[in-house]
Amino acid sequence: MNFSLPLPRKSALFVNALLGGVILSSCASAPQNFSSRSLPPSSTESQLANQAAPASDIVGNVAQKAEAAPLTRARPQLIKKAAIKIVVNSVDKSIDAVxxxxxxxxxxxxxxxxxxxxxxxxxHTASIQLRVPQNSLEATLEELAKLGTIESRNITAEDVGDRLVDFQARLTNLRKTEANLQKIMDRAGSVRDVLSVAQELSQVRQSIEQIDAQLKSLQNQVAYSTITLNLEAAVSSTSPQRAVGSQIQETWNNSTQSLGSFTVGLLKLGIWLMVYTPYLLILAAGVYGVIRWRRTHRPQETRN
Known part of the structure; x- marks a missing residue:
């Protein structure tokens, strides 16, 4: 008789809630067990084949994730360049001081x-290109200013923080893509799939090398500042006087060279005279005959 009596309302609600929780927990764990136990090997291989999608799609998905969560930078990343012109008393001593x-x-x-x-x-002038750590730029300029009188001074700065963040994000995404492509390549079955994934992997690695080189170049420019220093002597000077020994040596060389040229000229003249000697003898004989004829005919003319 007592079993036919209805249960209290609170007890009934508690039992229903308990049964509902058990049913939901069992339903939630059922798909996992089913997916891990009931799938045949052929279904697993088909999933791996579906994962071997074109590498361009993987790169696009990774890039979209990177755009959704961009990296942040703490402070500006500046590339600083300075140019300074100084008038000094001695350029040589200033170069040693620099x-x-x-x-x-x-x-x-x-x-x-x-x-x-x-x-x-x-x-006397000199142009010097030097590079110093960025945190030493101001101290270096102060030391250079002590060399003489500053005529001009210029400092420029370029913020490349956004470019650094972009390169870092792209490099991170490409390395993730490289790892994913390597996994797909290890699981690929046919030679055609292996070659296709290998081609995509080669392109991704080439992009990684290019971006890594650009990133390191920017980081180096941020870490070190470039200074262009122009030095100019305060007083104009003439050309430096050459040593006496150098002048004597040059005079001796010029004189011996002139003597050799004169000797060669005489030899050439002698050769020309030897070649034209017959003509010269005929010409000399003709001149001598004319002179002799004139001398023989003058007395007769005076006698008449």
Whole structure:
């Protein structure tokens, strides 16, 4: 009799909730077991074949994910360049001082173009290209300013932070694509599929090398600043006087060369005279005959 009595409302609700939770949990775990146990080997291979989609689609999907979650940068990434022109008392001494400054600031000498005075009122000048760490740029410019009088000074900065972030994101995505293509290549069955994936993998690796080179170049330009230093002597100078020994040697060389040329000229003249000697003898005989004839006929004319 007691079993026919209805249960209280709260107990019935609790039992229904408990049964519903068990049913939902069993339904949620059922697809996983089914997918892992009930699929035959042929279905698994078909899934792997479907994963071997064109590499361009994979690259596009990875790129879309990168665009959805762009990288952020903490502070501006600047490429700084400076140009300074200084009038100094001695260019040679200033060049030596610049070398010491570069060594002190742990920089590098990129190029040196020195122009010596070649005529009156010309000045000794030099153009120096140097590179220093960016955090040492201001200190280096202050040291260079002590060499003489500054005529001009210019500093430019270019923010390449966005380009760095873009290169880093593209490089990360391409490396993920490379890993995915490598997995697909390992699972590919036919030779045609292997060659197709290998071609896509080669193109992705080439893109990785190019972007990595551009990224390293930008990072190097950000880490090191370039300074163009122009030095000019304060006083114009004439061409430097040559040494006495050098002048004597040059005079001796010129004189011996002139003697040789004169000797060769005489020999050439002698050869010409030898070749034309018969004609000269005939001409001399004719002149001598005319003179002799005139001498023999003059007394007769005076006697008459």
């Amino acid at each position: 070398s010491q400054i570069i060594a002190k600031q742990q920089g590098d000498l990129i190029g040196l173009n020195e122009r010596q005075p070649t005529k009156e009122n010309s000045r």
